[in-house]
Amino acid sequence: MHRYEVEVAWNGATTDYRSYSRNHEALAPDRPPLPSSADPVVGRGDATRWNPELLLVASLSECHMLWYLHLCTEAGIVVTEYRDAAEGTMDNQRFQRVILRPRVTITDPARADAARELHAEAHKRCFIANSMNFPVEHEPTITA
Incomplete structure (x- = not known):
């Protein structure tokens, strides 16, 4: 624990x-x-500060990224940049979904398909995403 x-x-x-x-x-x-x-x-909060909704989306994005980088390292895929434009949508009572849009740069163009596939495994391993009761989707872009 x-x-x-x-x-x-x-x-x-x-x-x-x-x-x-x-x-x-x-x-x-x-x-x-x-x-x-x-x-x-x-x-009625302050728009210049973090709020719980932003923190939830950030947590999902960070968890996915950390698992993804781990899996790429294990697979011998060298990542040189990772940026995510994550977005959560919520109605007045609950989150409806979060979409992660990671843009990943790798060193070897021949590994682009393998790098793309590792997002599915990172999603399976992200314990925060596994704790949600709404869909967490990912739309990755890989460049070399």
């Missing part, structure tokens, strides 16, 4: 729904504070 301890810290006064601050910090041992807030569209 693995444990992940996070503290969320807020202070202020909830005297009026419209006026209290949604700004807070996510804290974890030996890490810098993560300035957070509510989504400004649904929760």
Whole structure:
């Protein structure tokens, strides 16, 4: 079993729904504070800070990337760049889906098909994606 301890810290006064601050910090041992807030569209938060919805999409993207890089290393595929334009869609009550759009650069053009196929395996191994109750899709682009 693995444990992940996070503290969320807020202070202020909830005297009026419209006026209290949604700004807070996510804290974890030996890490810098993560300035957070509510989504400004649904929760009157600060658009310059991270919100739970963004963090969920980022977690899915990062988990996929880390598994993908691991699998490429095992397969002898050299990745020189990985960028993901991930997008989550949500209605008023829940996420409907997240689409990961990784753009991967590798050194050997002959390995492009193998590199593309490893995204399916990375998806299977991503424990965060496996914990979701909505589809997590991926649309990779491979260049060499």
